[in-house]
Amino acid sequence: MTMEQPYPAADSDSAPFWAGCAAGQLLIANCASCQHRSLYLRGHCPRCGADEPARQEASGQGTIYACTTVHRAPAAFRDEAPYLVALVELAEGPRIMARIDQGNGGEPRIGAPVTVDFRPGPADFVYPWFVLAEAG
Numbered sequence: 001m002t003m004e005q006p007y008p009a010a011d012s013d014s015a016p017f018w019a020g021c022a023a024g025q026l027l028i029a030n031c032a033s034c035q036h037r038s039l040y041l042r043g044h045c046p047r048c049g050a051d052e053p054a055r056q057e058a059s060g061q062g063t064i065y066a067c068t069t070v071h072r073a074p075a076a077f078r079d080e081a082p083y084l085v086a087l088v089e090l091a092e093g094p095r096i097m098a099r100i101d102q103g104n105g106g107e108p109r110i111g112a113p114v115t116v117d118f119r120p121g122p123a124d125f126v127y128p129w130f131v132l133a134e135a136g
Helices: 015-022 075-080
Strands: 027-030 054-057 061-070 083-090 095-101 113-120 126-132
Touching: 015 027, 015 054, 015 126, 061 095
Parallel strands: 095 126
Antiparallel strands: 027 054, 061 083, 061 113, 083 095, 113 126
């Protein structure tokens, strides 16, 4: 029995992030006061508290900070197991948890370069995935 996959509930903080994904943009917050960059686009900077950090499109480039292969998936994702999940450190600094596509069949490892790819999911949400970059 396959269950319906859960999807995020877009709120006032996360809605601009999800709208950016739908437009093929990975948006982060960039504080004009302290230059701290973060996910999501909150109404204030999580470091210094300044109001309304500016939206910035991230390059979509990053490296794997941590990764794991999910073999025993929750019921809604059981048909997709095994699959890779990683904490990706973006070139701009923030980290994002996302699924990994091995792309060229390379080895997912800490420090491996990845590039963002946007893919449709449940409830018309578009999700950021990361693909392993071509080996040297």
